[in-house]
Amino acid sequence: MNAHVIIIGGGLGGLTTGALLSKEGCRVTVLEKNPIAGGGLQCFRRQGVLFETGMHIVGGFTPGHNLYEICRYLGIMDKLSIRDTDPDCMDSVTFGRTGEIYRLPRGRVALENYLARRFPGQADGLHRYFDDLWTLSEEVDLFYLRPDSGGMLKPHSDAFLMPADSFIGRYVDDPVLAELLAYMNPMYGGVAGHTPAFVHALINVLYINGSGMFTDGSQQMADALCRLITQAGGEVLTGDPVTEIAVEERFVTRVTTRRGKTYKGDWYISDLHPCTLLTLVPETAFPRSYRSRLQEIPNSYSAFSVYIKFKEGARQPFAGHPCYYQEDHGYVWRLAEYDEADFPRGFMCLTPPAGNQGPWAERMTLNCPMPFSAVAAWADSHTGHRPPDYYAWKERMLQQTLDRLERLRPGIRRDIGLCFASTPLTIRDYYGTKEGAIYGYNRDCRNMALSQVPIGTKVRNLLLTGQNINLHGICGVPLTAIQTAEAIVGRNTIVTKIRQGSLWL
Numbered sequence: 001m002n003a004h005v006i007i008i009g010g011g012l013g014g015l016t017t018g019a020l021l022s023k024e025g026c027r028v029t030v031l032e033k034n035p036i037a038g039g040g041l042q043c044f045r046r047q048g049v050l051f052e053t054g055m056h057i058v059g060g061f062t063p064g065h066n067l068y069e070i071c072r073y074l075g076i077m078d079k080l081s082i083r084d085t086d087p088d089c090m091d092s093v094t095f096g097r098t099g100e101i102y103r104l105p106r107g108r109v110a111l112e113n114y115l116a117r118r119f120p121g122q123a124d125g126l127h128r129y130f131d132d133l134w135t136l137s138e139e140v141d142l143f144y145l146r147p148d149s150g151g152m153l154k155p156h157s158d159a160f161l162m163p164a165d166s167f168i169g170r171y172v173d174d175p176v177l178a179e180l181l182a183y184m185n186p187m188y189g190g191v192a193g194h195t196p197a198f199v200h201a202l203i204n205v206l207y208i209n210g211s212g213m214f215t216d217g218s219q220q221m222a223d224a225l226c227r228l229i230t231q232a233g234g235e236v237l238t239g240d241p242v243t244e245i246a247v248e249e250r251f252v253t254r255v256t257t258r259r260g261k262t263y264k265g266d267w268y269i270s271d272l273h274p275c276t277l278l279t280l281v282p283e284t285a286f287p288r289s290y291r292s293r294l295q296e297i298p299n300s301y302s303a304f305s306v307y308i309k310f311k312e313g314a315r316q317p318f319a320g321h322p323c324y325y326q327e328d329h330g331y332v333w334r335l336a337e338y339d340e341a342d343f344p345r346g347f348m349c350l351t352p353p354a355g356n357q358g359p360w361a362e363r364m365t366l367n368c369p370m371p372f373s374a375v376a377a378w379a380d381s382h383t384g385h386r387p388p389d390y391y392a393w394k395e396r397m398l399q400q401t402l403d404r405l406e407r408l409r410p411g412i413r414r415d416i417g418l419c420f421a422s423t424p425l426t427i428r429d430y431y432g433t434k435e436g437a438i439y440g441y442n443r444d445c446r447n448m449a450l451s452q453v454p455i456g457t458k459v460r461n462l463l464l465t466g467q468n469i470n471l472h473g474i475c476g477v478p479l480t481a482i483q484t485a486e487a488i489v490g491r492n493t494i495v496t497k498i499r500q501g502s503l504w505l
């Protein structure tokens with residue numbers, strides 16, 4: 001393959017697709033708007049402390065699992081430093097009002113046994129639930145890096161597309177246990193009655209099999225992918241957004257950046273939110289029905305994130321696992337329903353590990369689900385130029401979040417040296433994502449046809465990649481990258497090579 005591939009957007013999707021194509025012999029040019037490539041993988045420093053933006057918990061990085069095998073194939077696995085979550089507590093779940101704490105161990109058997117001990121009357125249902133959860137994940141070939149035998153079009157079980165909350169309700173009738181089984185909701189933006197059971201299954205199986213956190217930040221993965229592309233003769237050009245994609249007779253002919261540079265290739269791949277892509281192509285590029293469909297698909301909720309640097313000498317314990325906090329029971333499927341007085345209903349917080357990690361944490365990050373509607377009043381403003389009432393609101397939300405954090409870690413406020421927040425507007429403007437959706441398009445089992453966006457488009461040399469196609473996150477995005485790359489180099493070509501080189505698959 002000597003094709004020249006231009007990739008618009010250097011997030012996890014664009015970079016992984018670029019890395020896979022570079023390995024296939026393509027010449028890859030990645031065009032990224034931000035000064036540093038990585039999108040959700042990107043990290044930043046404040047007062048010398050490193051913070052992640054959009055990749056806190058990862059999974060699949062153990063031998064034989066999808067991310068490990070993809071990164072091994074790309075030759076970057078040994079460049080990544082990932083700390084496993086604690087085996088006896090991969091996640092803790094705290095209910096603020098009642099003070100209940102659940103410390104969930106890693107691995108299916110340990111987790112099932114733990115929950116059966118805490119909810120003795122539910123042991124049979126739990127066993128069937130976990131069996132069926134794994135069976136659901138088995139229906140997605142790519143999740144197990146098996147050659148695709150028909151994708152979403154192949155027949156699936158009844159449970160595959162049923163709402164995740166109804167799926168859980170089939171097995172357990174204890175409302176607290178049902179809620180606990182959905183505690184990873186913030187990792188997939190679950191919405192009751194809409195999120196399909198297969199999304200719930202893939203995310204849960206991924207993390208229960210082994211979750212971890214990047215040591216010293218997720219930027220290392222973006223950097224490793226960029227190196228791979230450049231070492232193969234490609235380029236990753238940053239700090240200059242693509243402003244126009246010219247399309248003639250259903251072919252992209254060139255892309256132009258803000259600085260007026262023009263790039264031409266054989267193939268063009270967009271890692272952007274499809275609605276952002278629509279703003280760059282001529283209106284006639286796609287049929288009107290396709291444009292309106294892309295605009296109508298609902299997006300996942302956004303987030304209000306809080307970043308904390310502890311004071312020098314503070315003794316805030318480092319936690320080797322994420323902590324999920326919920327203010328009260330009954331919230332797990334309604335975490336992002338916004339009511340200013342009751343914000344945040346819940347959050348996921350963690351103390352990201354450093355290379356020289358000791359018993360005390362240097363920093364902490366909290367992600368609170370928040371809908372875009374909470375910031376809609378300031379939707380016309382942009383980074384650095386927002387009105388005073390926005391900053392006043394942001395400060396109130398920050399203080400409310402710290403109040404709730406105090407329930408999880410009493411006295412934490414006195415140890416905080418530096419503390420600041422980002423909002424759905426930050427996410428929207430930073431990634432160029434519609435409504436600051438943290439996971440892009442929502443998958444909706446009531447209308448899968450609407451939320452399923454194919455990789456190919458009516459513009460024949462323009463393909464899509466990234467979290468809006470198939471699934472989001474550390475697992476979904478690289479799996480889609482394989483499919484996007486295979487649209488150029490041949491169906492199942494790459495997945496077969498990954499399998500052939502594996503000691504485990």
Ligand SMILES: Cc1cc2nc3c(=O)[nH]c(=O)nc-3n(C[C@H](O)[C@H](O)[C@H](O)COP(=O)(O)OP(=O)(O)OC[C@H]3O[C@@H](n4cnc5c(N)ncnc54)[C@H](O)[C@@H]3O)c2cc1C
Pocket residue numbers: 008009010011012013014031032033034037038039040041053054055056057058240241242243271272276303305367427430431432433437438439465466467468472473474475477
């Ligand atoms: C707060 C938050 C927390 C998260 N936590 C986790 C987590 O713990 N685990 C997990 O698995 N996932 C997590 N995610 C989701 C994860 O970050 C995403 O699914 C993933 O990074 C998406 O990758 P992508 O390449 O599809 O999109 P992006 O990372 O958004 O990449 C798109 C890229 O396109 C660039 N771009 C936009 N417009 C232009 C333009 N005009 N020209 C050139 N470039 C452009 C953007 O700057 C960006 O770099 C989180 C997301 C958020 C927001």
